[in-house]
Every structure is written in C-alpha cells, then in structure tokens.
Amino acid sequence: MARGTRTNLATLAGVVGDNSPVDRPDNGIAATPASVPLSELAPNPRNPRDDLGDLADLVSITGTQLQPALVVTRAAYLRLYPEDENAIGLARWIVINGCRRLAAAANFGRPSLDIVVKDEVAADRITLLAAAVIENxxxxxxxxxxxxxxxxxxxxxxxxxxxxxxxxxxxxxxxxxxxxxxxxxxxxxxxxxxxxxxxxxxxxxxxxxxxxxxxxWHSERQREDQADTSDQDSTPADRKSDRPAVTAAKVTRAFRRMEADPAILADALLEYLDEDGLHSLLEVLTSPRS
Structure with a gap:
C-alpha cells in the first residue's frame, strides 16, 4: 500500500491475517497489552466501517503506538461468526477496535502491533458490534x-x-x-x-x-442562490430591516417542533456558528445568570 492512501478492509485483509503462518491454538486471554506480529492479526470482518480513510495521520505509528488495539481470540470470534473463518484466515487474534492502527502498521512498515485481549467483548453479537460501532x-x-x-x-x-x-x-x-x-x-x-x-x-x-x-433539493438551492443574490444587491441596513426579529422564545419553539436532543443541537450549532460565535456561546452558557 502506498503512503497516505485510503485503505479499505478488503485490502487490509489481504495484507495481514489471511497470510498468517500460525497453526497453534489460542491460549486464553492476555491480562496486559502485548506486541504480536501483524501476521497473527486480522481486521474485524464485521467492522461497520468499510473505508478506513487516509492513513497519513497515523504515520507516527512506525515509531510509537500510543494505544493498543482491542482484540478477541480467534476461538471467541468464531463462536459468534463461524461463517467468517475464511475471512480471518489463520489469524490468532481479531482486531475489534484499532483496524486503522492495524492498516497503518501494515501500510508504513511496522511489523507488529501492541494489543490487549478481551474476549468478554465477544460475549454475544450485540456486544461485539456495539464495541466496533462506539469506536467510530x-x-x-x-x-x-x-x-x-x-x-x-x-x-x-x-x-x-x-x-x-x-x-x-x-x-x-x-x-x-x-x-x-x-x-x-x-x-x-x-x-x-x-x-x-x-x-x-x-x-x-x-x-x-x-x-x-x-x-x-435543487429547488431549495435555487431559492438560496436567489436569496443570496438579492442580499448582495441590498445594503446592510435594508437586510436588517427585512428580517423578522429573532427571540429566544421563537428559537425554543423551533427546537420543540424538531424534538431536538442535545447531540442534534450541538451538531447544528457547530455547523451554524464560526469559531468566534462558538466562543461567545460558551461564555454565555458558563456565565452566572441573574
């Protein structure tokens, strides 16, 4: 794989895991992180993330791995997904959290990866999938x-x-x-x-x-373009006078209609406000209210 290129799990599986020469049985759960050859590892075939993205930001893994990859043993994984035996090849360990680290190690020439083994993550399919989803x-x-x-x-x-x-x-x-x-x-x-x-x-x-x-969508974009053109042709004073006053009550009613939860509100504010606006909002929220 070239440096700084995007990587998918199918490509990664061809580099590690399937090519493992290991034929010894799993020996249980490791209590502390250990370093193992990439040939003993396989990416989670059930990873909800198809595209691992550009790995350029992980090039430092050639020298330092800041966080071990979370893995489960081959036996624990196959108890849940016996149909995936061909997908994991002869690998001893299946990477649940850390597939990008695994891909970066293979991409940039690191021969091994620090891991921590937790078979309790493979207690059932829901727990295993949740671990993979929450990471992303x-x-x-x-x-x-x-x-x-x-x-x-x-x-x-x-x-x-x-x-x-x-x-x-x-x-x-x-x-x-x-x-x-x-x-x-x-x-x-x-x-x-x-x-x-x-x-x-x-x-x-x-x-x-x-x-x-x-x-x-196209209609809405045309209306927005027309509004932008009209806005550019008017003076700042005209634009202000044309807009209805925005009050806290109106904003609150809009949020209630959308049934927006805190996560959605945060997403909207991050998209709507620039950096200065976010700092101002934070000051208002953290200031004592009379």
Whole structure:
C-alpha cells in the first residue's frame, strides 16, 4: 500500500491475517497489552466501517503506538461468526477496535502491533458490534452515511431502537435521525459525503418521498442562490430591516417542533456558528445568570 492512501478492509485483509503462518491454538486471554506480529492479526470482518480513510495521520505509528488495539481470540470470534473463518484466515487474534492502527502498521512498515485481549467483548453479537460501532460513531473522519449504516446494523441486531440507543449511549431521537439518512436518494447521500449537502438539510429531505427528494433539493438551492443574490444587491441596513426579529422564545419553539436532543443541537450549532460565535456561546452558557 502506498503512503497516505485510503485503505479499505478488503485490502487490509489481504495484507495481514489471511497470510498468517500460525497453526497453534489460542491460549486464553492476555491480562496486559502485548506486541504480536501483524501476521497473527486480522481486521474485524464485521467492522461497520468499510473505508478506513487516509492513513497519513497515523504515520507516527512506525515509531510509537500510543494505544493498543482491542482484540478477541480467534476461538471467541468464531463462536459468534463461524461463517467468517475464511475471512480471518489463520489469524490468532481479531482486531475489534484499532483496524486503522492495524492498516497503518501494515501500510508504513511496522511489523507488529501492541494489543490487549478481551474476549468478554465477544460475549454475544450485540456486544461485539456495539464495541466496533462506539469506536467510530462521532469521529470527524467517519463518513456520515457509514455511521448511519452502522447505527442501522445495531438496531437490526438489537431488534429495537430502544435497546440500540441504550447500547450506544444515545437517545432514540439521535438513532432515528441517523437512520433517516439511509432513506435519501443516492445522489443526496453522495452530496452529504462530499459536504455539498448539510446534514440538517438532509434530515429534512429524508421526510420527502424518495422520487421527489432530488428535485426538492435543487429547488431549495435555487431559492438560496436567489436569496443570496438579492442580499448582495441590498445594503446592510435594508437586510436588517427585512428580517423578522429573532427571540429566544421563537428559537425554543423551533427546537420543540424538531424534538431536538442535545447531540442534534450541538451538531447544528457547530455547523451554524464560526469559531468566534462558538466562543461567545460558551461564555454565555458558563456565565452566572441573574
């Protein structure tokens, strides 16, 4: 693999795990991190993350690995997924948290990886999937559509939204809003991934019939472009006078209509405010109120 290139799990599985020469049985659970050859490791075939992204930010792993990878033994993994035996090859350990570290080690020439073995993570399928999903959810480099797919997998495995929310330590509203992104037309999912379509707009479009979503998005963009053009032609004083006054009560009513939970509000504020705005907001929230 070239330096600084994107890596997927299929490529990684061809570099480690499947090529392992190891044929000795697993010897239980390690109490402390240990360093093992990459040939004894395989990436989790059930990792909800298909694309491991650009590994350039992990090039330092050639010298220092700051955090060990969380793995389970081959036997523990195959008790849950016996059908994955070909996918993991002869590997002794399956990486549950740390697949990017494993890929970076293979990519940049590190021959071994520090690991900690916790077979309790493989107590059942839900626990194993939750461990993999929790590691990725919320990461800035995690594709939002992959995140939605991961959350959906969790709901399917748990059978209910309530149980999935509990396992992921998220609200039911957050779970539902993430899954709603999977209802978007492929063109809109691609636009989210490229940053052309904001998540808050995408959630609204997901409520529109599938066949009408793209047209509605284009219509909304045209209106925004026209509004921008009109705004540029007017003076600052004109723009201020045309806008209705924004009050705390109006904002509160809008939040109530959306049934927004704290995580969604935080996402919206991060998208809406610039750095100075966020600092001002933080000062207001932390200042004593009379």
């Amino acid at each position: 959810v919320g990461r800035r480099d995690f594709d939002v559509i992959e995140e939605a797919k991961a959350v959906d997998l969790m709901v399917v495995e748990c059978k209910t939204v309530e149980k999935a929310a509990l396992k992921l330590n998220k609200s039911k509203g957050w779970i539902s809003q993430r899954r709603a992104l999977l209802k978007l037309a492929p063109e809109l999912q691609k636009a989210i991934r490229t940053g052309e379509l904001a998540i808050r707009t995408a959630r609204s479009l997901a409520q529109v019939p599938h066949a009408e979503q793209v047209d509605k």
